[in-house]
Amino acid sequence: MSKKLYIETLGCAMNTRDSEHMIAELHDKEDYDVTPNIDEADLILINTCSVREKPVSKLFSEIGVFNKKKKEGAKIGVCGCTASHLGDEVFKRAPEVNFVLGARNVSKITQAVRKDKFISTDIDYDESAYAFSEFRNNPYKAFINISIGCDKKCTYCIVPHTRGEEISIPADLIVNEARKAAQNGAKEIFLLGQNVNNYGRRFSMSTHEKMDFSDLLNRVSEVEGVERIRFTSPHPLHMDDKFLETFVNNPKVCKSMHMPLQSGSTSLLEKMKRGYTKEWFLNRALKLRALCPDVSISTDIIVGFPGESEADFQDTLDVMEQVKFEQIFSFKYSPRPLTKAAEFTDQVESEVASKRLQILQDKQEKILDEISKTRLNKEYMVYFEELRSNGMLAGKSDNNALVQIKGKEEWLGKTMRIKITNPKRLSLYGEVVF
Missing domain, CATH: 2.40.50.140 (Nucleic acid-binding proteins)
Known part of the structure; x- marks a missing residue:
């Protein structure tokens, strides 16, 4: 009989793909099958997120619940970004955990299950050329990682401290993975990376052909059986004309763009170390709308970032009014460990940030109501x-x-x-x- 694996995934699409990798490796090499029932699991994995405070708090709450529900002898493993930044502190806070595996060490999952108190959280570990076993939760859509890590130094973000330096995955591995997925029935390919349109900046192999993200999009679109290509997240800083034109002109690239704004204030963007201005963001977004009128644009926005004034907040609302995003993911700033912004002394009062978040979300609802009216009978x-x-x-x-x-x-x-x-x-x- 096969062993049973229960897995909970918190966070982003990259975490979802990492979970699929672990499921595949454990199935092929350790004879585990996934179960939805925690009480019959021989192994319980929690694949964690640390971008915001809430998922981190949830982790230790979940460990306690799982420890009470698990059957005798079952192991608990903590994986992902929180594992990377907490390391052996996980064992101290939750001694019932059997192993800790960082977000940059997914390929070591079979080693982890074989050794009690195994820990591997090396953010410099390079598994960019590792060919994982194959598994997908959704047979109709295939997530494919195109890079690991992040080279940006955004002052609010913990990801570079949990996923390490950015390395692009070889194009041949990506194309082969897309080909296998298409042969198995997936018509939609979803390319993943912290900054996908920075693809090609660094490969672990010096012999790799020169290639940027636009070139990669065209390569993947040539795979037989692939009908649609999506990706997340591109960085506004790298949205050059070649990228926008490839996005618009390649018929297999879906016409939806995620453009993480974070703030509409140029001074706050500089403080965040985002690398672009309000004017640059608007130029790219409005050019995209001009080139592709049917495009939908989504974004991320942080309110209450340290030092945010009322004028800064109004700049954000102004960008919303000009771009009219079809979707926003909006959050109140929360200090994250290891980040520069957590050290800033001009933190915005929680009550002020909460009021601004409500104003922003109310505005977005009105924008969505306007957009919805235009979609009737389309x-x-x-x-x-x-x-x-x-x-x-x-x-x-x-x-x-x-x-x-x-x-x-x-x-x-x-x-x-x-x-x-x-x-x-x-x-x-x-x-x-x-």
């Missing part, structure tokens, strides 16, 4: 990839709108023309156009 090509518990089929349009219809399970993995009959802020409801 038709979209939608790739369906999920059958929901309420019987609805869910999928994404080319420009990343979530679309739901009443349909048949055999429509999963197919792209269909949908007319929108009931547009909502967060989801569009429609019917098939035959």
Whole structure:
């Protein structure tokens, strides 16, 4: 009988892909199969996030719950970004944990399960050329890492301290992975990296051909069976004209762009060490809208960053008004360990930051209401990839709108023309156009 693995994944899409890698390695080399039932698991993994404070607090709460529920002899492993920055402190705070595996050490998972109190959190470890075993949670969409680590020094961000220096994964490995996924039925490829459009800056092998992200997009689009390509996250600093033109002109690249703004204030962007100005961000976003009118643009925004004045906050609202983002991920600033911003003495009062966050989110709701009205009776090509518990089929349009219809399970993995009959802020409801 195979052993049972229970895994909980916190955080971003890169964590989701890391979890898939660990599942594949454990299945092929240690005979583990995934179970949704924690009480029958022989191994419990928590793949952690440390970008914000809440997931870190949740980790130790979850460990306590899992320790009470697990069967006798079952192991608990802590993996991911929080494992990287806490290291052996995890053992001190939660002695029931059997091993700690950092975000840059995923390929060592089989070593970790074999040795009690195993720890590996080396952020300089290079597994960019490691060929992982194959597993995907979703047969219709394939996440593929194109780089590991991050070279940016944003003053609020802990990622460089948990995932290390940026290294691009060889293009041949990426293309081969896309080819395998397409052969197994995945028509949509989702390329992942901390700064995807900085791809090619550094490879671990000096013999690698010169290639940037635009070149990689074109290479992946040539793979037979690949119909759609998405990616996250690009960095506004690296959105040169070649990148924008490739995005617009390659028909397989989906017309949705995530542009992490963080703040609309040039002075705060400098303090954050983002490397661009308000004017540069607006230039790129508005050029993108001009080149591709149907594009959807999403963003990340931090409110209450140290030193943020009312004028700084108004600059952020101004960018929102000019760009009219189709989606925002907005957060109140929270100091993270190992980051420069945590040392700043001009922290914004929590109450002030909370009020600004509410104002920002209220504004975004009004923008979404305006956008929703324009979508009534529009038709979209939608790739369906999920059958929901309420019987609805869910999928994404080319420009990343979530679309739901009443349909048949055999429509999963197919792209269909949908007319929108009931547009909502967060989801569009429609019917098939035959």
